[in-house]
Amino acid sequence: MNFYEQLMDEHRLIEHMVHLIDEQVKMIEEKNEINLAVIDLITDFLKTYASSCHERKEEAILFKKLEEKDIPDSYRETIKVLKADHEFARETVVKIISEREDYIAGSKESLMEIINQLRALVKLYPKHIKKEEDEFYKQAVDYLTSNEESGMIDDFNKLDQELIHKKYQQVVERLENS
Ligand SMILES: [Fe+2]
Numbered sequence: 308m309n310f311y312e313q314l315m316d317e318h319r320l321i322e323h324m325v326h327l328i329d330e331q332v333k334m335i336e337e338k339n340e341i342n343l344a345v346i347d348l349i350t351d352f353l354k355t356y357a358s359s360c361h362e363r364k365e366e367a368i369l370f371k372k373l374e375e376k377d378i379p380d381s382y383r384e385t386i387k388v389l390k391a392d393h394e395f396a397r398e399t400v401v402k403i404i405s406e407r408e409d410y411i412a413g414s415k416e417s418l419m420e421i422i423n424q425l426r427a428l429v430k431l432y433p434k435h436i437k438k439e440e441d442e443f444y445k446q447a448v449d450y451l452t453s454n455e456e457s458g459m460i461d462d463f464n465k466l467d468q469e470l471i472h473k474k475y476q477q478v479v480e481r482l483e484n485s
């Protein structure tokens with residue numbers, strides 16, 4: 308498998324979740340209440356899978372490698388835009404988690420805030436994924452040697468392996484401190 312095919316496979320799962328988030332927004336509006344367990348599943352997916360697994364592969368491995376190269380300014384600019392999208396997604400998830408706490412504490416505005424933040428992600432991800440798949444990944448191949456491409460797949464796999472241990476280490480620590 309090519310390195311970008313792996314990233315594109317991950318996009319398909321993110322897209323599936325984005326579709327479910329969209330459905331969830333409609334459900335919240337209909338019932339005028341938040342399903343906390345569903346919000347927890349969504350934020351865990353976005354934090355662990357979209358951010359720490361997928362976007363970290365892009366930022367810490369792919370973008371990093373490309374930034375070391377003699378790439379055109381316009382391409383370097385695209386990397387900045389993609390990183391800013393990732394940052395926006397991370398900040399949005401932090402806001403949802405904080406609004407969730409306020410919702411539990413009885414804040415009336417939190418329901419609307421959660422809807423707005425979820426909508427922002429539903430809007431962001433399809434555009435972001437299209438940008439990466441239509442232009443960015445394919446152009447990346449021009450700047451990488453085949454050795455670098457296969458090395459990148461090894462680095463992706465290593466990141467996946469480490470992530471599962473880190474994730475459950477954190478679960479144990481959280482439970483211990485709760
Ligand atoms: Fe990305």
Ligand SMILES: [Fe+2]
Nearest residue numbers: 314361365439
């Ligand atoms: Fe991506």
